[in-house]
Amino acid sequence: MALSRITDDVLFVIIDALKIEDIILLGATGRRLRTVTTNERRVWAPRLLTTELGLGTVGLDAAACARLLSLSCSPRRLCLQSLPWRVVRDDRDSNRVDKVYSWRPRDGVPASLLLRPAYDLDLIICELYESTSRPGTVRNLAYKVVRLMDCELAGFPHEMTIPLDIPIPGGHKNEGPYLELRLFALVNGVLAPIADTGALEGAVDDRCAAWNSPFQPAQEYGETWIDTYFSFDMDIDDQDNVRNFECVKICFSENEQSAPPQYLERPVPVPKGTLRPGFDGFHRFFRNHSFRAQPAALFATDSTPAAPFSPDGKWPKRGLGGIDPNLDEVPAERENRWVVHGDRPQEWLPRDVS
Numbered sequence: 001m002a003l004s005r006i007t008d009d010v011l012f013v014i015i016d017a018l019k020i021e022d023i024i025l026l027g028a029t030g031r032r033l034r035t036v037t038t039n040e041r042r043v044w045a046p047r048l049l050t051t052e053l054g055l056g057t058v059g060l061d062a063a064a065c066a067r068l069l070s071l072s073c074s075p076r077r078l079c080l081q082s083l084p085w086r087v088v089r090d091d092r093d094s095n096r097v098d099k100v101y102s103w104r105p106r107d108g109v110p111a112s113l114l115l116r117p118a119y120d121l122d123l124i125i126c127e128l129y130e131s132t133s134r135p136g137t138v139r140n141l142a143y144k145v146v147r148l149m150d151c152e153l154a155g156f157p158h159e160m161t162i163p164l165d166i167p168i169p170g171g172h173k174n175e176g177p178y179l180e181l182r183l184f185a186l187v188n189g190v191l192a193p194i195a196d197t198g199a200l201e202g203a204v205d206d207r208c209a210a211w212n213s214p215f216q217p218a219q220e221y222g223e224t225w226i227d228t229y230f231s232f233d234m235d236i237d238d239q240d241n242v243r244n245f246e247c248v249k250i251c252f253s254e255n256e257q258s259a260p261p262q263y264l265e266r267p268v269p270v271p272k273g274t275l276r277p278g279f280d281g282f283h284r285f286f287r288n289h290s291f292r293a294q295p296a297a298l299f300a301t302d303s304t305p306a307a308p309f310s311p312d313g314k315w316p317k318r319g320l321g322g323i324d325p326n327l328d329e330v331p332a333e334r335e336n337r338w339v340v341h342g343d344r345p346q347e348w349l350p351r352d353v354s
Contacts, residue, residue, distance in 0.1 A: 012042050020052050020079060044075035054082030054102070056127035056182050057138045064125070064143035071117040073186075080113055081191040084291075085184070088300040099300040100196045105291055106304055114189030122148035122283075123186040124194075128166050128245055130177040131198045138198070139177070142166050148187070148282075156282045157252035157275035164245050171241025178203060179232065181248055185286045192286040194250075197230055199298055205232040211293040212310035215273050219258035224270060225311050226293055227253045252285075 015023060015037060027037035037043060048068070049059040060068070068078065088099040117123065124146040131138045144164050152161040162183070172179060183194035200207035211226040229251040235244035254275050255267035274289055275281060296302045296312045306312035 008036055011036050012039075015043055016046075020047065020083065024080075038076060040075050044079055045069065047079050048075050052086070053079055054084065054086035055125055055184060056140060056143065057087055057129050058140045061140075061143050064145050067145045068117075068123075068125075071121060071123070073115055073117050077113050077115050078191070081109060081115065085191070085193055100199045100298040101193065101294070101300070103301040104294070104296075104299050104304050109190050115186060115191065116189055117186070120188075122188070124148060124151060124162050125184045125186065126162070126164060126248075127182040128164070129180055129182065129198070130172065131180050132177045137177075138180075141168065141172075141179075148185070153279045153282050156278055157254075157285070160250050160282065161247050162250070163247045165247075166245040168242055168244060171237065171239070171243055173240065174204060174234070174242050179234075179242065179245065181230075181232075183248070185282075185290075187283050187287045190287055192290045193294060194286070194290065195228065195230065196298075200228075200230065202230075205234065206230070209295065210311045211295065212306065212312055213254055213270070213274055214289065214292065214307060214310075215254070215256075215270055216307070217256050217258060217309050221309075221315050222256060222258040223309050223311075223313075223315065224254070224256045224273075226274070227251075227255060229253075 011033075015026070018026065023037050023043065027034045045065075047053060047059075048065045049062075051057075051059055053059050069075070084101060084103050084105050086102045088102050126144045126146065128141045128144070129138050130141060144166055146162060146164065150163060152159075152163075178198075180196070180198035182196045182198070185192045185194055195207075195209070197207040200209045202208055207230040209228050211228055213224040213226050215224050217224050231249040231251075233246040233249065234242045235246055237243050252275050254270040254273040256270050257267040274285060274293075276284055292304070296306060306314075308315050
């Protein structure tokens, strides 16, 4: 049957059965199919409610979906930007290891896919879920969309607060399964990961992790990294049931530790690094750096080379079989790809320093 004889309604039914990747390929085959496959209301809005959306362990609930649509967020652009951030489940055996994200993007978001909510409003999108120690065993509890202007960012990077105020009917013991958060920031049209606390160290109401830093250490074979801390504020009744998830407080700290012969017992803060203060600092970090900072272990596929001085890197270990801690000088192994940004070498060129 000639394509011209198939009505748009029939095409929409066919498209409903396709995956997002197949829809993209179908739309590239002709002008008419391009028009049909980019229909926001018929093709893309329903997918916000499915697991094809990468914002959470399940699709958005009706309230969160309505909230985003009311802010004029394009369902198509939101779905396409979320593709790298989908959870990867491995159900092949009982020892499966789930991955928080599908792949790490190597390039920035193209201008054609930038999300522009009403009034250029920046947002935090949060999923509250519970998780057991068994991989893949999760249960969605709620979604919440928060305006960035309602968050406390004056103390960033050392202190920021995201108000959530999510009621938990019936209460939750939070003793395993634990309450976890999956957080994304929408800044300057770019969807950027903040964290999935289910993949971090800690339990009950505290989580922590070491992220990658782009700044080259002052000393050869030194190390730099970003410490992240998450603290949950919850309303707990006299039966130790969580009744309301009040907010999450987040702290970032960029640190450096030198190598021999200037080896320091303790790391020191990076003075003017990736993390700049206040609202503008939050914008700059999550617009340009957060997708690179996430540890490689969280991705099912990661083809981006890690900086050798980062937690994902492969600097030689000190001592036996590695760097001689008694060396007066360490052989230089700098790579030409390091660039200068400000007063410190940096690996990641910012896409937008505004």
